[in-house]
Amino acid sequence: MAFKENYPSKLLEEAVDAISTLPGIGRRSALRLALHLLKQPQENVHHFASAVKNLRDEVKYCRTCRMIADDDICAICADRSRDHKTICVVESVRDVMSIENTGQFHGVYHVLGGIISPINGVGPSDLTIRELVERVPEADEVILALSGDVEGETTAFYIYRQIAQYGVKVSSLARGLGFGDDLEYADELTLGRSIINRQIFKP
Amino acid sequence: MAFKENYPSKLLEEAVDAISTLPGIGRRSALRLALHLLKQPQENVHHFASAVKNLRDEVKYCRTCRMIADDDICAICADRSRDHKTICVVESVRDVMSIENTGQFHGVYHVLGGIISPINGVGPSDLTIRELVERVPEADEVILALSGDVEGETTAFYIYRQIAQYGVKVSSLARGLGFGDDLEYADELTLGRSIINRQIFKP
Numbered sequence: 123m124a125f126k127e128n129y130p131s132k133l134l135e136e137a138v139d140a141i142s143t144l145p146g147i148g149r150r151s152a153l154r155l156a157l158h159l160l161k162q163p164q165e166n167v168h169h170f171a172s173a174v175k176n177l178r179d180e181v182k183y184c185r186t187c188r189m190i191a192d193d194d195i196c197a198i199c200a201d202r203s204r205d206h207k208t209i210c211v212v213e214s215v216r217d218v219m220s221i222e223n224t225g226q227f228h229g230v231y232h233v234l235g236g237i238i239s240p241i242n243g244v245g246p247s248d249l250t251i252r253e254l255v256e257r258v259p260e261a262d263e264v265i266l267a268l269s270g271d272v273e274g275e276t277t278a279f280y281i282y283r284q285i286a287q288y289g290v291k292v293s294s295l296a297r298g299l300g301f302g303d304d305l306e307y308a309d310e311l312t313l314g315r316s317i318i319n320r321q322i323f324k325p
Numbered sequence: 326m327a328f329k330e331n332y333p334s335k336l337l338e339e340a341v342d343a344i345s346t347l348p349g350i351g352r353r354s355a356l357r358l359a360l361h362l363l364k365q366p367q368e369n370v371h372h373f374a375s376a377v378k379n380l381r382d383e384v385k386y387c388r389t390c391r392m393i394a395d396d397d398i399c400a401i402c403a404d405r406s407r408d409h410k411t412i413c414v415v416e417s418v419r420d421v422m423s424i425e426n427t428g429q430f431h432g433v434y435h436v437l438g439g440i441i442s443p444i445n446g447v448g449p450s451d452l453t454i455r456e457l458v459e460r461v462p463e464a465d466e467v468i469l470a471l472s473g474d475v476e477g478e479t480t481a482f483y484i485y486r487q488i489a490q491y492g493v494k495v496s497s498l499a500r501g502l503g504f505g506d507d508l509e510y511a512d513e514l515t516l517g518r519s520i521i522n523r524q525i526f527k528p
Contacts, residue, residue, distance in 0.1 A: 128425050130418065131395050133380045140376035143369070144358050155347050157418055159381060160393070166346070167381040171374040173343035177336045178362060178370040190363070192334050215333065215360055222331050 134160075186257070188233040188250045190215050198222075198230055205229040207262040210317075211254060211281065213237050213269065217305050221267065224314035229265070232257065237268065238277040246280055255284050263291040265320055269305055282323055292323040337363075389460070391436040391453045393418050401425075401433055408432040410465040413520075414457060414484065416440050416477075420470065420508045427517035432468070435460065440471065441480040449483055458487050466494040468523055472508055485526055495526040 129135035134156060142152035159167050183189070184196035191197070198204060198218075208229030212218055218231050234249040258264060264285060268274035282292055296319030305313070332338035337359055345355035362370050386392070387399035390412075394400070401407060401421075411432030415421055421434050437452040461467060467488060471477035485495055499522030508516070 128422060130399055130401075130421065131384055131393050133376075133384050133395060134393060137376045137380040140373040143373070145361050146354075146357075151349075153419065153422075154349075156377075156380060158348050159377060160384060162381070164381055168378060170343045170346070171378040173336075173340045174359075174362060175371060175374040177340040177359060178365070178367055181334055181336050181363060190334050190337060192336060196333055198333075216356065218333065219331060219356075 187231045188235060188253065189218055189231060203228075207260070208265065209254070209257060209261050209263070210265040210267050212267050212305070213274075213277075214306075217267065220306050220308070220313060221317065224310045224317060226314035226317045229263075234277070237273045238280055239273045249277075251281060251284060254281065258285045258288045258290050261290055263293060265317075266292065266294045266323060267305070267317075268294075270303065278323065293320040294323045295320055390434045391438060391456065392421055392434060410463070411468065412457070412460060412464050412466070413468040413470050415470050415508070416472065416480075417509075423509050423511070423516060424470065424520065427513045427520060429517040429520045432466075437480070440476045441483055442476045452480075454484060454487060457484065461488045461491045461493050464493055466496060468520075469495065469497045469526060470508070470520075471497075473506065481526065496523040497526045498523055 129138070134153075137156040137159070138149060138152045141147060141155050142149045144152075147155070159170070182191050182194060184191045184199055185194050186199045187196060189196040189198065193200075199206075205228050209232050210221065210227060210229055211232045211234060212221070213234050213236060215233060218233060221227050221231075232250065232254045234251065234254070236244050236249050238244060238246055238249065254264075264281075266278040266281060268278050278294060285292065295316040308316075332341070337356075340359040340362070341352060341355045344350060344358050345352045347355075350358070362373070385394050385397060387394045387402050388397050389402045390399060392399040392401065396403075402409075408431050412435050413424065413430060413432055414435045414437060415424070416437050416439060418436060421436060424430050424434075435453065435457045437454065437457070439447050439452050441447060441449055441452070457467075467484075469481040469484060471481050481497060488495065498519040511519075
């Protein structure tokens, strides 16, 4: 059934327009959410709107690893008890959170902010690869914790070629992960095991 | 898998807290949405936040039918070409939109703002039944377009007892709708047919 749109209020239509820009939320769900918000106490809705706005306006990115943070340096990079000579390279903030949840990794991270994907118009210069290369001379090991799909492999290979010259040890996650699985959906046991059993990167 | 929550940023955690108060959105989806918003242009996120805030702050309710509106009177109540002597009583704003989408009804509405539900602590005084009763002397017919479940039947029966004294014709939707179906999920053909074949309310 097509959902015809005779909104009784311009304000409602604008809210539905905005909410339906979120991934995975269609106009029908957006209408449901808008009408839900309409029934909530005004202060709750104000809190909702400012939490979203503040996140976008005030969040910072760690100057070292590009993880999101509340300061110029993230809690992990600021933690002296961690192994700063082992850098785990991931695609996204969520991947850091997934690996941290395994409790198996005690090094530091580097967040690429995406993956090389010609189809989506993402090239190496759109990612934080240059910043990674600058960190490599200080490192003993770089773990390429990227997805096992073509884009992940391509990105790993590209990074490997950029950093091999420094003689650093380069490893990748053990393929205990199902091939093509997204990192964020892996269970903690499998992902933790993949960190422990990481293997020397052989391109 | 339990999703442990080691948020890298207090701002992110607050946004996830706020987004996960929405119905049907868990903390994992909320995190996905928050990180999506973080990647959008700042002006888009500002627009999103203010669209939601403006909806809650500025939307009005029609003084006659309690439909949401941008003015003190809604577009339907302000439309002189509609039959103001036929009042269709519905639970919610979404039900008005669903019936309008059928194109089969040319009267006006009355939005109860809920349904009598002792389990959820909703009694007659929480709804706009008193306002409906005030409109009845001006009407020829009241259509009780409520769900076919126990709460809908209870509400219909309660309203019938309040308005029967005015000698107005009281009808209910034809049960072309599946019993217990929610109005908003009915297809337009069935719902339109139910409006046309509405029957005298026999409690």
